[in-house]
Amino acid sequence: MLTRSFAFQILLFLYKIEIMISGRVSLFVYLEKRRALVEKSLASCIPSAATRPETLHQAMRYSLLGGGKRLRPILVLCAAEALGDDSEYVISNALPAACAVELLHICSLIHDDLPSMDDDDFRHRKPAAHRVFGEAVALLAGDALLSRAFGLLAEIDCPKRYPLSVMLNEMTLSVGSRRLIGGQVADLEAIAKNASLDQVRFIHERKTAEMVRLALRLGAMTANATPVQLDKLTDFGTALGLAYQVIDDILDVTERSERLGKTAGKDVKAGKATYPAVIGIDASKREAARLTRKALKSLDSLGEGTYRLRQIAERLLIRHC
Amino acid sequence: MLTRSFAFQILLFLYKIEIMISGRVSLFVYLEKRRALVEKSLASCIPSAATRPETLHQAMRYSLLGGGKRLRPILVLCAAEALGDDSEYVISNALPAACAVELLHICSLIHDDLPSMDDDDFRHRKPAAHRVFGEAVALLAGDALLSRAFGLLAEIDCPKRYPLSVMLNEMTLSVGSRRLIGGQVADLEAIAKNASLDQVRFIHERKTAEMVRLALRLGAMTANATPVQLDKLTDFGTALGLAYQVIDDILDVTERSERLGKTAGKDVKAGKATYPAVIGIDASKREAARLTRKALKSLDSLGEGTYRLRQIAERLLIRHC
Numbered sequence: 001m002l003t004r005s006f007a008f009q010i011l012l013f014l015y016k017i018e019i020m021i022s023g024r025v026s027l028f029v030y031l032e033k034r035r036a037l038v039e040k041s042l043a044s045c046i047p048s049a050a051t052r053p054e055t056l057h058q059a060m061r062y063s064l065l066g067g068g069k070r071l072r073p074i075l076v077l078c079a080a081e082a083l084g085d086d087s088e089y090v091i092s093n094a095l096p097a098a099c100a101v102e103l104l105h106i107c108s109l110i111h112d113d114l115p116s117m118d119d120d121d122f123r124h125r126k127p128a129a130h131r132v133f134g135e136a137v138a139l140l141a142g143d144a145l146l147s148r149a150f151g152l153l154a155e156i157d158c159p160k161r162y163p164l165s166v167m168l169n170e171m172t173l174s175v176g177s178r179r180l181i182g183g184q185v186a187d188l189e190a191i192a193k194n195a196s197l198d199q200v201r202f203i204h205e206r207k208t209a210e211m212v213r214l215a216l217r218l219g220a221m222t223a224n225a226t227p228v229q230l231d232k233l234t235d236f237g238t239a240l241g242l243a244y245q246v247i248d249d250i251l252d253v254t255e256r257s258e259r260l261g262k263t264a265g266k267d268v269k270a271g272k273a274t275y276p277a278v279i280g281i282d283a284s285k286r287e288a289a290r291l292t293r294k295a296l297k298s299l300d301s302l303g304e305g306t307y308r309l310r311q312i313a314e315r316l317l318i319r320h321c
Numbered sequence: 322m323l324t325r326s327f328a329f330q331i332l333l334f335l336y337k338i339e340i341m342i343s344g345r346v347s348l349f350v351y352l353e354k355r356r357a358l359v360e361k362s363l364a365s366c367i368p369s370a371a372t373r374p375e376t377l378h379q380a381m382r383y384s385l386l387g388g389g390k391r392l393r394p395i396l397v398l399c400a401a402e403a404l405g406d407d408s409e410y411v412i413s414n415a416l417p418a419a420c421a422v423e424l425l426h427i428c429s430l431i432h433d434d435l436p437s438m439d440d441d442d443f444r445h446r447k448p449a450a451h452r453v454f455g456e457a458v459a460l461l462a463g464d465a466l467l468s469r470a471f472g473l474l475a476e477i478d479c480p481k482r483y484p485l486s487v488m489l490n491e492m493t494l495s496v497g498s499r500r501l502i503g504g505q506v507a508d509l510e511a512i513a514k515n516a517s518l519d520q521v522r523f524i525h526e527r528k529t530a531e532m533v534r535l536a537l538r539l540g541a542m543t544a545n546a547t548p549v550q551l552d553k554l555t556d557f558g559t560a561l562g563l564a565y566q567v568i569d570d571i572l573d574v575t576e577r578s579e580r581l582g583k584t585a586g587k588d589v590k591a592g593k594a595t596y597p598a599v600i601g602i603d604a605s606k607r608e609a610a611r612l613t614r615k616a617l618k619s620l621d622s623l624g625e626g627t628y629r630l631r632q633i634a635e636r637l638l639i640r641h642c
Contacts, residue, residue, distance in 0.1 A: 047498060052523075056498050056506040111464065116437075116456035135437035136509050139460065143432065143467065144498035150471040151493025154486040164485045165475040172472025177368060177377050177465035185377040188457050202373075 027311045031074060038073045039065070041095050042102060046148060059133040059141035064106050067124040071244075071312075072105050072215045073098035078312065079219025079233050082305040090223050096155035097167070097218040103149035104175055105211055110142040112184065120266065146175075159224035167221055174214040183207035187273065195273030201242075203273055208248070209241030216240075228301075235298035240313050243291035247319055249274035250284050292317040348632045352395060359394045360386070362416050363423060367469060380454040380462035385427050388445040392565075392633075393426050393536045394419035399633065400540025400554050403626040411544050417476035418488070418539040424470035425496055426532055431463040433505065441587065467496070480545035488542055495535040504528035508594065516594030522563075524594055529569070530562030537561075549622075556619035561634050564612035568640055570595040571605050613638040 042064055049058045076098035077091055084090030113120040113128040114135060121131050130138035153171060158164050174180060183206025190199055216237030220230050252267045253276050267274050275284040295313050299306040363385055370379045397419035398412055405411030434441040434449040435456060442452050451459035474492060479485050495501060504527025511520055537558030541551050573588045574597050588595050596605040616634050620627040 051499065053498075053503050053506040053510065055510065056503055060498060107464075111460060114437075114460070116435075116460065137506060139432060139435070139437065140502050140506055141498075143428075143464075143496075144502045146464065146467055147471075147493055147496040147502070148498070150468075151490055151497070154489045154493070164489070168475045168485070168489065169472055172468055172475070175464075175468040176472070177381060177462075177469070178372060181461050181465045181468070182374050182377055185374040185458060185461055189374065189376065 027308070027315060030308060031312075034074045034077055035070045037091075037095070038070045038077075038098055038102065041099050042073075045096075045099050045103075045152060046145070055133060055137050056141060056144065059129055059137050060144055062132060063110050063123075063129045063138075063141060064103065064145060066126055068106075070102060072211055073102040075212060075215040075237070075240075075309075075312070076101055076219035076222075078308045079216045079237075080223040082223075082233070082302065082309055083220060083225050083229055084223040084305075093157050094219050094222040096152040097222050098215075100149040100152040100171065101211060101215045101218065103145045103152070104171075104180070104214075107142040107145040107149070108180060108184070108211075110138050110145070114139060117184075117188065118266075118270070156222055159221070161224055162221040167218060170217060170221070171214065174210050179206050179210045183210065190273040191271050193271075193273075195278065197278050200273045200275060200278050204242055204245040204275075205238070208245035209238050212241030212244060213237035232298050232302055236295045236309060236313075239291045239295035239298065240316070243288050243295060243313070244316055246275045246284055246288040246291065247316060249276050250281060250288065251319065252276075253281060288317060348629070348636060351629060352633075355395045355398055356391045358412075358416070359391045359398075359419055359423065362420050363394075366417075366420050366424075366473060367466070376454060376458050377462060377465065380450055380458050381465055383447075383453060384431050384444075384450045384459075384462060385424065385466060387447055389427075391423060393532055394423040396533060396536040396558070396561075396630075396633070397422055397540035397543075399629045400537045400558075401544040403544075403554070403623065403630055404541060404546050404550055405544040405626075414478050415540050415543040417473040418543050419536075421470040421473040421492065422532060422536045422539065424466045424473070425492075425501070425535075428463040428466040428470070429501060429505070429532075431459050431466070435460060438505075438509065439587075439591070477543055480542070482545055483542040488539060491538060491542070492535065495531050500527050500531045504531065511594035512592050514592075514594075516599065518599050521594045521596060521599050525563055525566040525596075526559070529566035530559050533562030533565060534558035553619050553623055557616045557630060557634075560612045560616035560619065561637070564609050564616060564634070565637055567596045567605055567609040567612065568637060570597050571602060571609065572640065573597075574602060609638060 043061075046060050046064060047057050049061050051057045077094050080090045080094035081087065109123060110129050112118045113123055114130050116135075121128050123129075128138075129141060132138075133141070150168070150171065153164060153167050156164070156167065158167060176182070183203050186199070187203045187207055190203060195203075213234060214237075216233045217230065220233045225233065249267065252274065266272075268277070275287060279287070292313050296310055299309060364382075367381050367385060368378050370382050372378045398415050401411045401415035402408065430444060431450050433439045434444055435451050442449050444450075449459075450462060453459075454462070471489070471492065474485060474488050477485070477488065479488060497503070504524050507520070508524045508528055511524060516524075534555060535558075537554045538551065541554045546554065570588065573595065587593075589598070596608060600608070613634050617631055620630060
């Protein structure tokens with residue numbers, strides 16, 4: 001009996017390993033496939049580099065097509081997929097929203113990196129846009145990406161439950177002065193001021209979680225989510241977005257620049273309000289795990305379609321391990 | 322006979338003077354009334370200065386509610402009025418579009434005034450936003466106004482002929498990298514380079530005429546313009562916008578800062594591409610008059626409703642006299 005039980009345990013263990021490995025490989029393949037789709041769509045949603053004024057379009061393409069994980073647009077697609085029936089239609093209808101969210105994100109990176117803001121010279125393993133094209137053109141490239149993001153919403157075949165006016169309001173509020181942009185101001189104002197945990201949360205909810213939340217919501221809306229599904233995916237997005245930023249704060253302390261693709265240790269040096277600075281590395285790791293569990297729990301009632309979202313949340317958490 | 326004819330001539334002259342004076346007074350009253358309506362609407366379309374983060378909202382309100390002629394939003398209302406039947410409904414439905422155009426304009430002013438751009442310390446007779454709130458907050462206030470502008474479109478009760486997607490596309494294209502923002506880049510690139518007349522036109526068509534054109538088009542769309550009416554008002558807007566910029570270029574040379582409310586002689590000093598720099602003051606004045614005539618001619622077939630647009634075009638032309 002003991003031997004049989006032992007053999008069973010070994011088989012079970014191997015089976016789990018197999019699921020884990022095949023799951024990871026298939027997540028990797030899935031993410032690459034989605035990333036390629038997003039890249040192609042991004043490349044075609046802004047004018048070519050030969051369009052006058054050339055410098056501006058070169059700067060826009062340099063920043064937009066310059067790499068990155070494309071986490072936010074992939075989350076838009078994942079949210080739509082998690083709810084949709086007709087996969088091909090659902091994905092193609094969510095693509096403009098996916099690109100819009102990425103354009104907003106890249107605009108915020110270009111503007112954040114400017115000398116008058118975070119003054120960062122390095123982004124996605126390359127010199128920041130303002131180092132290549134100058135401050136003025138970089139700033140205007142950001143403005144142009146921001147404007148184009150809104151225009152992309154007009155390309156969605158909006159379900160009756162979520163007409164274009166609803167999606168437009170959603171995006172305006174998310175980007176606006178009380179959320180994303182407000183978060184950036186609060187971030188700048190908190191520098192070197194021994195921020196409290198409340199302040200750090202205020203900033204992270206706006207600077208990072210808001211765009212992840214928007215990604216989930218827009219994706220869900222394009223796939224005609226029920227109000228309950230939309231609420232659950234919103235909760236998932238908020239918790240995942242916060243977890244993501246806590247992990248990013250941890251990596252800023254523990255990783256080297258080459259691996260991060262941007263200047264490491266910058267937050268500490270700049271006296272930024274971060275989780276490790278307020279509660280320490282170990283508590284930050286526990287907080288990231290707690291937030292990830294919270295995110296996963298939000299998906300409990302949504303069924304099997306959400307397994308990619310689960311995989312992504314789990315994958316993000318182990319980045320700092 | 323001679324005496325009677327002379328008396329008649331005098332009477333006719335006095336009558337013309339009377340029409341001219343009463344016309345002007347009534348235009349002045351009309352513009353003030355519209356300006357007050359726009360100011361009130363602008364004040365309520367962005368968060369209060371007490372909203373967190375306060376500095377950002379103070380900066381947005383400082384720039385947005387800091388004076389100015391409100392020409393663009395008034396043109397939105399005028400275009401709608403020129404075509405509409407039910408005046409009160411037409412005006413209230415055009416108001417969000419009017420505010421949106423003004424928000425875009427103010428964003429472009431804040432960003433243009435930044436040290437890395439035109440580096441201007443003075444706007445609407447007050448220190449520029451970046452002088453009061455710092456570069457970072459000014460830049461982000463511009464971003465927030467730009468985002469809010471798009472959101473305002475969702476408040477329009479769009480006619481079937483011009484659904485929200487059409488208005489959103491219209492605004493995205495107008496602001497985007499090929500038009501307004503492209504014009505600003507071309508403007509910066511032309512500095513101190515002895516620009517040709519073609520280059521000056523390329524810049525002016527984008528930097529100024531585009532927003533005036535957008536004002537006319539959005540106003541006309543909210544009032545359900547026929548395609549022919551929309552075309553005529555577009556032509557009016559383009560010609561008026563160009564005339565306006567030529568006149569602005571002339572005033573930069575001939576006026577003092579106090580009267581302009583911004584730094585005079587700045588264009589010349591900065592080696593900017595302007596009409597007076599390329600064709601001289603007198604030819605510029607003739608060009609402004611030609612463009613104004615062209616604008617007025619576009620209105621010929623549109624009937625009596627366009628008389629405010631005519632008055633505004635005529636009033637703008639005599640600014641430099």
